[in-house]
Amino acid sequence: MTSIDVQNLTKEYGTTRAVDQLTCTVRPGKVTGFLGPNGAGKSTTMRLVLGLDRPTSGTATIGGRPYADIDEPLRHVGALLDAQAAHGSRTARNHLLALAAANRIPARRVEEVLEEAGLATAAGRRIKTFSLGMRQRLGIAAALLGDPRVIMLDEPSNGLDPEGIIWIRELMRRLAREGRTVLVSSHLMNETATFADHLVVLGRGRLLADTSMRDFIAAHSSPRVRLRTPDGDRLRGLLADKGYAMTAQDDGRWTVEGVKAEEIGSIAAGHAIALLELADEQASLEQAYLALTADDTEFAATATTPRQEA
Numbered sequence: 329m330t331s332i333d334v335q336n337l338t339k340e341y342g343t344t345r346a347v348d349q350l351t352c353t354v355r356p357g358k359v360t361g362f363l364g365p366n367g368a369g370k371s372t373t374m375r376l377v378l379g380l381d382r383p384t385s386g387t388a389t390i391g392g393r394p395y396a397d398i399d400e401p402l403r404h405v406g407a408l409l410d411a412q413a414a415h416g417s418r419t420a421r422n423h424l425l426a427l428a429a430a431n432r433i434p435a436r437r438v439e440e441v442l443e444e445a446g447l448a449t450a451a452g453r454r455i456k457t458f459s460l461g462m463r464q465r466l467g468i469a470a471a472l473l474g475d476p477r478v479i480m481l482d483e484p485s486n487g488l489d490p491e492g493i494i495w496i497r498e499l500m501r502r503l504a505r506e507g508r509t510v511l512v513s514s515h516l517m518n519e520t521a522t523f524a525d526h527l528v529v530l531g532r533g534r535l536l537a538d539t540s541m542r543d544f545i546a547a548h549s550s551p552r553v554r555l556r557t558p559d560g561d562r563l564r565g566l567l568a569d570k571g572y573a574m575t576a577q578d579d580g581r582w583t584v585e586g587v588k589a590e591e592i593g594s595i596a597a598g599h600a601i602a603l604l605e606l607a608d609e610q611a612s613l614e615q616a617y618l619a620l621t622a623d624d625t626e627f628a629a630t631a632t633t634p635r636q637e638a
């Protein structure tokens with residue numbers, strides 16, 4: 329089993345505590361979404377796991393070993409941290425060939441990952457001519473080069489077009505199905521909801537949540553019911569007597585907060601009120617995330633303004 333294990337990890341930059349006593353385990357066979365407001369410590373944690381920075385205290389290991397102790401690390405751990413990092417005057421193919429040679433990876437893997445990342449026709453071009461999306465694809469190709477069991481991607485959808493976003497989503501799902509450990513940071517909640525099974529959420533360097541996506545949404549949202557009825561005013565009165573507010577929506581439906589569909593259904597049935605539609609509404613990951621991180625957002629316009637997806 330190749331897990332990423334973080335134990336009491338702390339990183340201070342001067343007086344800034346970027347990561348604060350963080351303990352979590354990222355397990356194989358799942359895509360784990362790594363979330364948190366700007367400056368929460370996600371990139372710092374990834375850098376510490378990859379040995380690119382030294383922790384102030386605590387440990388980060390991959391499969392039980394610090395990254396620095398892993399021989400030919402690209403064969404075990406693939407990471408995309410900064411897509412701008414590749415040497416601009418090299419071609420994409422030469423960049424990957426150099427990485428392959430340094431890690432004793434056969435050169436034919438270069439052609440495979442170029443193909444997989446949709447860069448086969450651009451392989452002979454210098455990286456400095458690449459768009460941001462192409463650089464992301466190249467970074468992901470590099471991460472996959474050594475067929476690693478552990479993949480860490482920092483904002484992989486950055487700069488990708490809609491087709492690229494679908495590609496990366498399906499790629500991550502497949503990597504997890506193959507039993508690999510996949511850790512992906514993102515600011516895009518709707519996007520994360522489409523690929524993550526599990527979530528690790530940071531706020532100001534501390535762990536706010538380490539839970540399945542489903543449990544996270546259930547824990548950080550209140551129930552809400554959507555319904556349609558020809559007898560809205562009567563039902564609204566009945567629900568008001570029980571302390572529930574029924575709110576008219578623009579599309580002719582009503583919503584009721586803080587209640588489950590079963591309860592509304594039995595109240596309506598008890599008073600012979602017809603319901604043409606009745607359903608529990610699933611809160612979105614974005615709503616649950618905003619509810620959890622409202623107090624931990626360092627750089628927000630106002631604490632109550634929901635952020636739009638970038």
Ligand SMILES: Nc1ncnc2c1ncn2[C@@H]1O[C@H](COP(=O)(O)OP(=O)(O)OP(=O)(O)O)[C@@H](O)[C@H]1O
Nearest residue numbers: 341344345346364365366367368369370371372373
């Ligand atoms: N090299 C550094 N020197 C000084 N401070 C740093 C350094 N790297 C990160 N920090 C600080 O550490 C904190 C965490 O930053 P980090 O980049 O890890 O957050 P993040 O969650 O990845 O944010 P974002 O979502 O904006 O990418 C921030 O306050 C940041 O300013």
